[in-house]
């Protein structure tokens with residue numbers, strides 16, 4: 300069975316306007332997204348995430364490469380590939396004169412969904428918009444608009460749902476509601492979910508696989524668990540019982556002193572044991588009042604990969 304998304308050698312160069320040079324936003328990306336996954340696409344601002352999503356959505360025309368959606372090549376079977384994917388965009392772009400119900404019906408019409416198979420009322424119910432079914436879009440709050448955009452992405456019951464920064468600037472209640480819906484769509488309806496987010500904690504919690512894009516290139520792809528495990532970086536924070544005169548030393552130990560007097564010792568758990576770290580502390584004549592260790596989180600992985608550029612794409 301094909302993957303939900305199979306991207307090969309994808310390039311996008313935007314033509315420069317005026318004197319501006321052309322911008323190579325995607326520099327040859329290979330990316331496979333398995334069916335049924337919740338897949339996080341992460342990267343710093345300007346990395347090329349929206350460009351990639353907009354190519355999937357058919358809103359931006361690629362310069363080079365191939366894109367298969369649910370096994371359908373975008374160039375060979377544009378209708379089938381478009382029918383397989385629904386995209387909730389970042390911008391709250393809704394026609395102000397449509398009611399939510401009309402917006403869903405028009406969208407269903409655009410996708411050629413027969414009347415008997417339309418589910419506008421069901422979607423409005425699911426999104427908590429049933430009582431706003433006949434209100435003008437311009438009277439809806441930002442949160443309601445976002446929910447309606449999710450509804451629009453779902454009118455044709457696509458296999459794949461793409462969410463571009465779904466929770467940027469939304470309150471906790473709406474965020475919870477969006478994630479509950481996304482989880483249900485994934486677990487009960489088997490939809491493949493692809494999302495971009497700036498909230499790395501959210502990606503850590505929601506996604507089973509993650510790809511990191513930086514400057515138009517994929518620099519890593521792995522399961523979330525492996526991604527976290529690949530950084531075996533740990534930090535031990537030692538609160539000494541007295542002023543420290545001699546700093547602990549040892550191969551593989553990176554020692555710094557915090558403003559509050561605590562020592563932060565960074566080490567790699569694959570090559571250095573906690574016992575060795577503590578041994579170095581004792582050898583420096585330090586009496587320990589308190590100690591704790593800190594694990595790497597997705598933010599550390601992300602910073603290490605995007606700042607140093609040392610890592611190379613996997614998977």
Ligand SMILES: Nc1ncnc2c1ncn2[C@@H]1O[C@H](COP(=O)(O)OP(=O)(O)OP(=O)(O)O)[C@@H](O)[C@H]1O
Nearest residue numbers: 313314322324342343344345346347348349350351
């Ligand atoms: N229509 C366009 N014309 C010219 N350059 C563009 C256009 N759209 C995007 N770019 C440039 O391409 C690069 C990638 O932009 P893109 O919006 O895909 O990044 P992003 O990862 O989605 O960033 P963000 O998280 O800020 O949305 C950026 O340098 C951006 O300025």
